[in-house]
Amino acid sequence: MHGETRLPRNAKEGILFLLIISIISVNTIAPIIVGLERGFSKEVYIDTLKIIPFMWIIVVLSVRLVAGPVVGKVMPKFIGQTDGFNARVLLNTFLNVTVLSILLSIIGTWVGTKQISIEPFKNFLHIWPRNFGIAFWIELLVAQPIARFAMKTLHARQNRK
Numbered sequence: 001m002h003g004e005t006r007l008p009r010n011a012k013e014g015i016l017f018l019l020i021i022s023i024i025s026v027n028t029i030a031p032i033i034v035g036l037e038r039g040f041s042k043e044v045y046i047d048t049l050k051i052i053p054f055m056w057i058i059v060v061l062s063v064r065l066v067a068g069p070v071v072g073k074v075m076p077k078f079i080g081q082t083d084g085f086n087a088r089v090l091l092n093t094f095l096n097v098t099v100l101s102i103l104l105s106i107i108g109t110w111v112g113t114k115q116i117s118i119e120p121f122k123n124f125l126h127i128w129p130r131n132f133g134i135a136f137w138i139e140l141l142v143a144q145p146i147a148r149f150a151m152k153t154l155h156a157r158q159n160r161k
Helices: 011-038 042-078 085-113 124-160
Strands: none
Touching (some): 042 085
16 A cells, blocks of 8 residues: 555645545535535525634544544554455545544534534434435545545656656
8 A cells, every 4th residue: 555646655745635635525514514404505505614614623633633543543453454445445434434423523513503512412313324424425425536636646747757
């Protein structure tokens, strides 16, 4: 996997990869979830745009401080040496989205309502599976492929130089 052109090869590329995925994710997942909660309208979308910068910071910090370390410890327990790139990416995406959707189902409610309450815990079994499903498919079909394409393009350009 070290020579894989679809993944970051150093810290600078890792930051770019994270930025691409997080910006796409926050700008698609948050409006869909808020729209399902409050209805899809221009006013709801504009309200969502106001919280997106805060959610983006929370997402990046959650990835770096919580999901990354947790997934890093869990992945080796499930991945074998003969498992291919797609299997590794799918499991990595599944585990990251699981951790992040659990955290953000709670924190996102607090940010969206501008108050810390027990409400997200009361509704957790209702909102988390929906949030997980939305986030998983956005990650798998949109954010991750775009970020991997960007890495592949970057590496091809570097190889030409």
